[in-house]
Amino acid sequence: MLKTVKSVPAIGARSRSAGRAATRQAARADGSRANILAMATREFSEKGFTGARVDEIAERIDTSKRMIYYYFGSKEGLYRAVLEQCYTQVRQIDTSLDLDRLAPAAALRQLVYVTFDYHNKHPDFVRIVMNENINKGAQIGTVSSIKTRAKVIISMLQKLINRGASTGVFRADIDPVDLHMAISALCFYNVSNRYTFGRVFQRNMTAPGALASRRETVANIIERWCCIKP
Amino acid sequence: MLKTVKSVPAIGARSRSAGRAATRQAARADGSRANILAMATREFSEKGFTGARVDEIAERIDTSKRMIYYYFGSKEGLYRAVLEQCYTQVRQIDTSLDLDRLAPAAALRQLVYVTFDYHNKHPDFVRIVMNENINKGAQIGTVSSIKTRAKVIISMLQKLINRGASTGVFRADIDPVDLHMAISALCFYNVSNRYTFGRVFQRNMTAPGALASRRETVANIIERWCCIKP
């Protein structure tokens, strides 16, 4: 009748325990947790939040279903962890780039390429984000990493824009958030709308050739928008 | 998730019954059918296919739940009808445009504007399409109107591109499907990723000012890509 909220073991909480035995146990626990998370990502990505089945996630892992609740408290908690991880991993786009080493125009193309590739290599990410939007962003607010990421992206892009503008290569009026949105939109759509667009226009949107071609097209679109003399 | 296709009374099948009384009944029935469809669109759009509840659709309409099965056979059949209607209605983008009356560059901007506006005015359409992609396009194949639409769009865009290229305004190497995809992506994302993008970058993506600004930006991106001398 009274529904109490139970505390769930926090990530890394077990690190306080010392000694070899405890460490071994903790390692196994981390393994279980990571394993669950990986399978959950797949399931949520494939079916969406409501379509995903806790039972099916459990079936895929070697530990029992009960562990899901032990570690994540609820289906929603598990989904939240998946979302968090997605938004953490996507940051590798930003960290893998070293735009300063390239000339502005080349750096811009590089940015597009990496972003495009990330989306294509991680359709799970795209689908989880789609799902979160279907759910009207119900859980995105709980993802802690997003604030930092926004700052990182904006400052990175602003720096690039400034560099390009100061050398007369870029227009000066490009807003970094607008630029990010444009790149994201063009890269995201190619994965997110793969099935409907592919059907309507009879295109295999995952064929290597199609991907390579589209990658160039997106880079061109962005470049011509940003560069004064394309 | 989406299973076998069951045979259901085809649309208009009941119109075979003749006489004034039957006509009156048919009218009421059509009203019911349309009503169910409207509410189902809302429900599927809000929750996705798996998240949508047949009970809740029934609760919103004045006729009983049984009617849903009478007209549409199953939840899946209802969803299919919703999808069909979405793809039928979106064709008004194409039919409302008369690109020939405008100069190529202006026509291109007009195309962007109308597409952008349609997406913003019909978030239901966007969300249904998202959902269909979450479901890996399980039902899009049953939508009959899509083939015609693809042809209409491609020929319309090709015509525009040719016109622009022949007068030296547009590049000649723009592919009509690429163009459509670019415009769609930029317009779609603004609605589809509203919640996550808005959260991450602290932007209210439905504010009139933000929409107007983004609308211009998208038009600029497309224009600068297509036009030789922007």
Add this chain to the structure above:
Amino acid sequence: MLKTVKSVPAIGARSRSAGRAATRQAARADGSRANILAMATREFSEKGFTGARVDEIAERIDTSKRMIYYYFGSKEGLYRAVLEQCYTQVRQIDTSLDLDRLAPAAALRQLVYVTFDYHNKHPDFVRIVMNENINKGAQIGTVSSIKTRAKVIISMLQKLINRGASTGVFRADIDPVDLHMAISALCFYNVSNRYTFGRVFQRNMTAPGALASRRETVANIIERWCCIKP
């Protein structure tokens, strides 16, 4: 993610439907509902709220488990209906009495006898009330009949007390609620604490002789308390 409260068919709501067929259906529905209620009373009475199993209630009835939720919405709703029925049925103690026809002292004994007998014949009632107190009266507030019953009892007892006092048989300072509580306590305890008391004092508290004897004792206790000259 959003948990909506669904409306449950109200008791007697179906009485609006007219015609023979509908009536027959309604009758069957009432049968199902009453049947569920009867079995639920048993189960809740035997095991308490938390100990009761919805599955076991379902197993005892010929309709399926799903019907429990159809009619009562939840385990709690079902329990509430059981509680309501218990407090409705107990009113037959009051309605079956016609104290005015007897002399005050005889009426008082009659009141004790009837109350004592009711408790012994309806251990379910006693156990449900015990359980509700274990649950700290979580649902008793929703029982609508209790307010009326309180008034009926108090006025009945006050009338009796006045009659006895005016003829010099009863003390004048007896409070009707105190009187009711005393009678209830003595009758209730005999059933409620049957198992522990019986064990501790090695008494079979359900043996006919023990019951008859205790019945007299309780009547005596009450009589000697109320009457000036016993």
Add this chain to the structure above:
Amino acid sequence: MLKTVKSVPAIGARSRSAGRAATRQAARADGSRANILAMATREFSEKGFTGARVDEIAERIDTSKRMIYYYFGSKEGLYRAVLEQCYTQVRQIDTSLDLDRLAPAAALRQLVYVTFDYHNKHPDFVRIVMNENINKGAQIGTVSSIKTRAKVIISMLQKLINRGASTGVFRADIDPVDLHMAISALCFYNVSNRYTFGRVFQRNMTAPGALASRRETVANIIERWCCIKP
């Protein structure tokens, strides 16, 4: 509900280990054991046997959940220990009284007062006993102290009754078990049925004034029943 009795380490079993260190450990263990018992009493008292959660008991104590099983073997074993303790502690009613020092009538009132007060100060006891009766006395048989207590009470009351009868103050036909039951019932009900009775008759049954008043009423009821000339 309550299943087979498992063998568990008897109370004090660990004290066999000798030496100072062991003693220290035993002391700590005793602390743990007592601590668990105290928290378990609370939990079982609040929720009943089935409603109580082993996890929640564990959360309240400083030692881990595993300790519960170490000391008590099972949830049922723990409950048994709680029950045992309750019936041990209630004996302080008997031991705290020295009825011989008072005149029979005064001694009787004193007995009522102490009993009444004990119930009000120990609602946990009342609730545990209620619960044991809900469970049909499944475990009361295992409580060893009850037999002794019954004898103590009966002899104490018989002695009092005899003393009062011999001086012509009490009736001679009062049975000691009947007397005990009457006092218990009147004291018990005031706590056990607090929530339902309070709701039905709109009485705050824990208000100091209400308690004091009821205390006198109960004493009066018992006195007038036992005394020849009240």
Add this chain to the structure above:
DNA sequence: TATGAATGAGCCTTCATTCAT
């Protein structure tokens, strides 16, 4: 045509308990 009653299958979640260290 229309509707309230009914349902089998399956979903998320929780429980007391035990294992490995």
Add this chain to the structure above:
DNA sequence: TATGAATGAAGGCTCATTCAT
């Protein structure tokens, strides 16, 4: 002695769908 990890069984509840009238 002590503890975090792990679990099988079951519990309350919901879903799309069909039946009887």
